[in-house]
Amino acid sequence: MAVYTQVSDEALAAFLTEYDLGAALSFKGIAEGVENSNYYLETEKGRFILTLFEKRVSAEDLPYFVALKQHLAARGYPCPSPIAARDGKALRTLEGRPALIVSFVDGLSPRRPNVTQCRELGAGLARMHLALADFAMERANSLGPAAWPRLWTGREADADALQPGLAEAIAGDLAAIAAAKPAALNLPRGTIHADLFPDNAFFLGDTFSGAIDFYFACTDALAYDLAICLNAWAFEDGGRDSIDYNFSKGAALIAGYESVRPLEAAEREALPVLARGAALRFFLTRLVDWSSTPEGALVKPKNPLEYAGRLAFHRKVETAEGYGA
Ligand SMILES: Nc1ncnc2c1ncn2[C@@H]1O[C@H](COP(=O)(O)OP(=O)(O)O)[C@@H](O)[C@H]1O
Numbered sequence: 001m002a003v004y005t006q007v008s009d010e011a012l013a014a015f016l017t018e019y020d021l022g023a024a025l026s027f028k029g030i031a032e033g034v035e036n037s038n039y040y041l042e043t044e045k046g047r048f049i050l051t052l053f054e055k056r057v058s059a060e061d062l063p064y065f066v067a068l069k070q071h072l073a074a075r076g077y078p079c080p081s082p083i084a085a086r087d088g089k090a091l092r093t094l095e096g097r098p099a100l101i102v103s104f105v106d107g108l109s110p111r112r113p114n115v116t117q118c119r120e121l122g123a124g125l126a127r128m129h130l131a132l133a134d135f136a137m138e139r140a141n142s143l144g145p146a147a148w149p150r151l152w153t154g155r156e157a158d159a160d161a162l163q164p165g166l167a168e169a170i171a172g173d174l175a176a177i178a179a180a181k182p183a184a185l186n187l188p189r190g191t192i193h194a195d196l197f198p199d200n201a202f203f204l205g206d207t208f209s210g211a212i213d214f215y216f217a218c219t220d221a222l223a224y225d226l227a228i229c230l231n232a233w234a235f236e237d238g239g240r241d242s243i244d245y246n247f248s249k250g251a252a253l254i255a256g257y258e259s260v261r262p263l264e265a266a267e268r269e270a271l272p273v274l275a276r277g278a279a280l281r282f283f284l285t286r287l288v289d290w291s292s293t294p295e296g297a298l299v300k301p302k303n304p305l306e307y308a309g310r311l312a313f314h315r316k317v318e319t320a321e322g323y324g325a
């Protein structure tokens with residue numbers, strides 16, 4: 001459930017008078033999502049999404065996220081296009097929160113992506129990287145390697161409580177990635193989505209129809225975005241205590257990406273450490289949420305062990321071929 005801030009009928013009607021969208025015909029809170037309050041909004045001019053930004057998205061980053069979506073939409077990339085009010089400004093205030101109306105993206109998020117969808121997603125990710133190649137704004141990755149020790153310190157016991165011996169393994173991952181960092185620093189950089197999980201990608205049948213939720217986007221290595229997607233799209237829950245890499249899905253995702261933007265030799269070489277780093281990043285943020293979300297909270301925290309399982313796989317992979325590249 002992700003409607004933290006309620007919008008009254010009166011506040012919505014007054015808000016819409018600032019736009020050329022006509023009156024509201026339908027307005028409903030959206031249960032999915034974790035970070036912000038999202039509403040489905042239909043007006044006389046069509047279907048939209050209204051987002052009220054909650055505290056997890058920093059207000060100073062909002063102009064970056066809005067500009068990024070405007071940039072992509074202007075290049076015809078399928079994503080939510082910010083709708084400006086009559087004064088030309090898209091980012092506004094509603095019920096005391098920063099608020100944004102964006103266009104509705106058609107499609108369904110796959111619950112269990114198939115190989116064709118993985119290939120499509122890879123190509124969609126590479127097209128996004130190319131469309132953002134001339135996006136001038138920058139944002140540091142606030143969840144990059146420099147942030148990991150801060151997320152990890154003090155949570156060793158929580159990790160061991162989830163799985164005995166996990167704390168030592170995670171400490172080993174942090175050390176191994178820190179040692180490999182210099183090689184990863186020289187990779188081609190650009191604007192990355194950084195959270196293109198299946199719930200943030202839409203498909204019409206098996207055809208990629210758009211990406212949403214750009215609120216972790218930042219400036220980083222392009223191949224790191226591919227590594228995040230490998231983690232999010234190409235692993236299967238293999239039953240009790242096991243998470244398996246689906247080689248066909250991973251190979252299809254990489255091939256799809258390379259059909260649009262071929263990887264450089266250094267990016268291929270760095271893929272194992274990038275994939276391990278990406279798994280560590282999501283393990284750590286999930287661990288923080290897991291141990292700090294009170295029981296009975298509206299949002300159920302995601303299971304960190306899914307990412308501990310991926311880390312166990314990455315520790316054994318030495319070359320990009322191990323992922324099907
Ligand atoms: N532009 C959009 N078009 C269609 N549906 C959207 C759009 N934006 C969000 N949604 C719906 O709202 C849900 C939550 O959005 P999301 O951006 O993932 O929220 P959060 O940032 O809170 O995690 C999505 O799973 C999707 O169902």
Ligand SMILES: N[C@@H](CCOP(=O)(O)O)C(=O)O
Pocket residue numbers: 033034035195197199200213282286302
């Ligand atoms: N994709 C992340 C959590 C972020 O949630 P989102 O709904 O904003 O994409 C994870 O799986 O840990």
